[in-house]
Amino acid sequence: MKIKEAAKILNTTTKTLRFYESKGLITPEKDENNQYRIYTEYDLYRINTILALREIGVSVEEIKTLLNNPNLSMSQYLDIQRSALFEQWIEMRDMIETIDQMLDSGSNSVDNIHQLANHLKNLKEIRSKWQDRWNFDDQAMDYDENIKKEGHVFNVHEGYDEALATVEEKVHIQAEDIVLDIGIGTGNLGSRFLKKEAHVIGVDQSEKMLEICKGKHPEIETRKGHFLALPLLDHSVDAIVSSYALHHLPDEEKLLALIEMTRVLKSNGQICIADLMFENQANRKKVLEAYQEAGNQVAIEVIHDEYFADKSILANWLSENGYQVEIIQFNDILGLIYAKKY
Numbered sequence: 001m002k003i004k005e006a007a008k009i010l011n012t013t014t015k016t017l018r019f020y021e022s023k024g025l026i027t028p029e030k031d032e033n034n035q036y037r038i039y040t041e042y043d044l045y046r047i048n049t050i051l052a053l054r055e056i057g058v059s060v061e062e063i064k065t066l067l068n069n070p071n072l073s074m075s076q077y078l079d080i081q082r083s084a085l086f087e088q089w090i091e092m093r094d095m096i097e098t099i100d101q102m103l104d105s106g107s108n109s110v111d112n113i114h115q116l117a118n119h120l121k122n123l124k125e126i127r128s129k130w131q132d133r134w135n136f137d138d139q140a141m142d143y144d145e146n147i148k149k150e151g152h153v154f155n156v157h158e159g160y161d162e163a164l165a166t167v168e169e170k171v172h173i174q175a176e177d178i179v180l181d182i183g184i185g186t187g188n189l190g191s192r193f194l195k196k197e198a199h200v201i202g203v204d205q206s207e208k209m210l211e212i213c214k215g216k217h218p219e220i221e222t223r224k225g226h227f228l229a230l231p232l233l234d235h236s237v238d239a240i241v242s243s244y245a246l247h248h249l250p251d252e253e254k255l256l257a258l259i260e261m262t263r264v265l266k267s268n269g270q271i272c273i274a275d276l277m278f279e280n281q282a283n284r285k286k287v288l289e290a291y292q293e294a295g296n297q298v299a300i301e302v303i304h305d306e307y308f309a310d311k312s313i314l315a316n317w318l319s320e321n322g323y324q325v326e327i328i329q330f331n332d333i334l335g336l337i338y339a340k341k342y
Ligand SMILES: C[S@@+](CC[C@H](N)C(=O)[O-])C[C@H]1O[C@@H](n2cnc3c(N)ncnc32)[C@H](O)[C@@H]1O
Pocket: 130, 136, 182, 183, 184, 185, 186, 187, 188, 189, 203, 204, 205, 206, 209, 225, 226, 227, 228, 242, 243, 244, 245, 248, 249
């Protein structure tokens, strides 16, 4: 079919179709006799995809990269795009909230406005600073095999099974409840809720982890995302679980992560986090001293390389923000926090 007809069917303009052609997104053949463009079914399908992606904010350059990348499926790409949009959305929300606070503070209080702007700047920096220093994409394939529960000088996975089983036991759900597992990795925790007939959504920043998780548990809905920008709408999940993931966030980010969890959790929702954490600062000091005395440098290095939480800070924040909190400590470094909104 000719360009006018194609534009009409696709509810777009001939100018748009020529623009996509000039950018190399489509290459309709030309009639040998009159050089008119001929649009095939395949062209129409491709243009429809382009129009759909433009509608959700993908740039022409990004579309070109996507269409030329045979390794990236459309659903993988959409997942990445959703994650990016949630990050932008949360940043916009912070900006709007800051404007509201600036207006509330009164136009003559310039210092206050500067303070609020600085606070916003810090927030943006914290949100954008996180990097995967551990390269979880590379770890994904052998992750399950590498969880050795014994035989290490310093064994962070001692108590792993017990911790995951306790999360499963603590979180009460009903069939069809939505359970979100953040930092789901290969799905070892989230999958436990499948047998309770929950709808499990696994969020992870590592696409490879999500791939492995999906391969092991096709029923889990996987979404690319981050603790600080969860790819979910407000008050949309019944329970949030997480294991061995939060300790990759520095302490200042952990509280932002709790705020973000609260955003997506329904009223009466539950949060259960099993992770590497100390009872409190005094306990951290004591445990580190004990490793020092025992000459266990590996333990000291691992603890300094990651961000084992101070459980008391997390529990206090949750108590002050409308949760009923219960804590468990499995051993010196592994703890659990269960919090129910009331
Ligand atoms: C040690 S693995 C734990 C995986 C799984 N939860 C388990 O218990 O076996 C940590 C996982 O958290 C993810 N992760 C780390 N930091 C994250 C962040 N800021 N946002 C989302 N996922 C994160 C990693 O990609 C990785 O899959």
